[in-house]
Amino acid sequence: MATTKHGADHSDELGLRARAEARAAERAVADPAHLDAEAVALLHELRVHQIELEMQNEELRRTQLALDAARARYFELYDLAPVGYVTVGDAATIVDANLRASVMLGVARGALVGQPLTRFVLPEDQDTYYRHRREVAVDGQQRVGELRMVKADGAPFWARLESVASQEAALGRLIRTTISDITELRRLHAEVAQSDRMASVGLLAAGVAHELNNPLTYTLPAVIELAEFLPELAAAVESGRVALANTGGGRGRDDVTSAAAEVIDPDRLADLVVGARDAAVGLRKIHKIVRGFSYFSRIETPGVVPIDLNEAATHAIQMTAHELRPRATLVTDFGRVPRVLATEGKLAQVFLNLLANAAQAIPPGDPTNNHVRVRTWTDDLGCVCAEVRDSGCGIAPEDLERIFEPFFTGEPRRGTGLGLAIARRIVTQLGGEIRVESRAGQGSRFELRFPTQGAEPARQVEVVAVPPPIRGRVLIVDDEDMVRAALVRILRDSHDVVEVGSGRAAMELLGAGGEFDVVLCDVMMPDVSGVALHRWLADSNPQLVSNLMFLSGGVVVPETRAYLTRHGCVCLDKPVSVAELRSLVAARVAAAPR
Incomplete structure (x- = not known):
């Protein structure tokens, strides 16, 4: 009961x-006796x-x-919960909110009551919120969604909403929602995705660079030599034709002159000379582009090394030239600056992001009256400085303080809103700073400043003195047949050259008593790598190991790069300069023990 x-x-x-x-x-209080x-x-x-x-x-x-x-x-x-709580009534207005929601939205708690929650949702995401609320109201089940909200001061943030429906006698049907600020989480996810994409692009770039550098190794020197030789041949042919014409007459001479004129036409020879020179220019341009690929393939290389700021900017310019060309005239003013401690790819990525930002600020169609300027210099304090200046739309004053925030994109720019945020993060990690100056309608100026403490001065072009010629014995180790053939052609006039197609074959030859002054070896080979051959030589022939020079097609994993740096190995990028290769080999031959 x-x-x-x-x-x-x-x-x-x-x-x-x-x-x-x-x-x-x-x-136990005693009672009075008289009572x-x-x-x-x-x-x-x-x-x-x-x-x-x-x-x-x-x-x-x-x-x-x-x-x-x-x-x-x-x-x-x-x-004081780490998330905001709001309760929305039938009229779609807030009937209750916790203090955290008040702080997140930048409105006093009491002032929130009676306001529509949609006031704090970005216009572009209003439909997302209405669908979210309708789904909760229809079946009463918990729903989770992500959208962009905005504070009372106009600052946007990414929010995660978790909503459930409830019923109260006094208030009717309610939707209770938690609001979590996930801006930082979204930023981290986006940066990880961006890093993954850059790593994939780097891997692809490295592969493309390697596959192009090997054929460039044997085509570029041949075309350059052809371009240099054809004018001499044309001149020799013309001299021969004139000499033949000045000799005594005769039917035999006329027949020879006529046949030679049909085969060796002076105009045709002139066209071949121009074509060969153009081909050499084109291959050199391809070489520069491939070097840019190789540069960006090293974005995730750990550690910092002294980097030429001008070179990093140049590679970024090459990669963004197609975006800038229809929009603006590019002006460069590179000063003589010390090196900065950085990672090659990341430093270039800073310039890449700044140049992409400049391109987005300028509409295409009028490159003559618009400009993008890249300048480097050393300031009075010894800091290495760079600027990227554009004549684009500029940045509104209210946006200047937020320009480096993740996901912020000011009109008319488009994109993920991560480019400048990533640039600032990289610069800060390298101990530098980035500043921006801008006025709406008058363009923008981004300035970078890097410390030089501990960095080496910028390299100057080193001219290797060529010693008196000594004919040496050179071993070429490369798994590409045509690469070996090209290197043999470059060196055979000055040295006795032996070639093998694998690291294992080189070990067998050297182990059998083969004597050489210099070894030119590819870094990456399928059976025995260049590093493995170097280790073997360090044990078996310490004198020769110092004259082992590496050739790389562009794919050098961080561990291999660290090994080459640690042991002071010379590593030449393919396609190597003919003059540089001959000079280096001659110097090593001259220094070899005899």
Whole structure:
């Protein structure tokens, strides 16, 4: 049988009376002797009643303390929660919000009540919010969504909403929503995705560079030599034709002259000379592009090394030239600056992002009247400085402080909004700083400053003095047949050249007593790599290991690069300059022990 409220109250009263009687008995106060039995009973009743009142007051105090503790816990759990809580009524307006939601939205808590939550949702994401709320209202199930919200001061942020429906008699149907600021999480995810994309691009670039550098190794020197030789051949042919024409007449001479004119036409020879020169120019341009690929393939290389700032900017310019060309005239002003401690690919990525930002600020169609300027210099404090300046749309004053925030894209720019944020992060990691100056409609100027402490001065072009010619013995180790053939052609006039197609074949030849002054070896080979051959030579022939020079097609993994640096190995990028290769080999041959 259910206990009635009256019965429960009566039971509580009996319990209170019994406890009061027990406490009164404990106090055992003696009654005055002159009182009769009725007065004693009344006095006892008054004492018990007083004790009941004391016990009720104690209970009230405990209840008040418990209530205060509950309110404190409620404040901590609700108002100081790490997420915002809002309750939206049937009218789609806020009927309650916690303190955290007030702080997140930048509005006083009391002022939030009665406002539509959509006021704090970016216009582009309003449809997303309406779908989210409708789905919750239809089936009452919990729904989770992500959208962009905006604070009262206009600052946007990414939010994760988790909503459920509830019903209250006084307020009707409600939707209770938690709001979590996930801007930083989205930034991290986007940067990881960007890093993965850059790593994939780097891997692809490295592969493309390697596959192009090997054929460039044997085509570029041949075309350059052809372009240099054809004018001499044309001149020799013309001299021969003139000499033949000046000799005595005769039918035989006329027949020879006529046949030679058909085969060796001067105009045709002139066209071949121009074509060969153009081909050499084109291959050199391809070589520069491939070097840019190789540069960006090293974005994820760990550690920092002294880097030429001008070279990093140049590679970034090459990679963005197609974007800049229809929009602006590019002006460069590279000063003589010390090197900075950085990672090759990351430093170039800073310039790449700044140049891409400049391109987005200038509409295509009028490159003559627009410009992008890249300048480097050393300031009075010895810092290495660079600027990327454009004549584009500029940045509104209210956006200047937010231009480096992740996901911020000011009109008319487009993109992920990560380019400048990543540029600032890289510059900061390298110990530098980045500044921006801009006015709406008057272009923008981004300035980079890097410390030079611990960095080496910029390399100057080193001219290797060619010693008196000594014919040496050179071993070429490369798994590409045509690369070996090209290197043999370059060196055979000055040296005795032996070629093998693998690192294992080189070991067998050298192990059998083969003597060489210089070894030219490819870094990456399928059976025994160049590094493995270097280690083997360090044990078996320490004198020769110092004259082992590497050739790389562009794919050098970080571990291999670290090994080459640690042991001071010379590593030439393919396609190697003919003059540089001949000079280096001649110097090593001259220094070889005899």
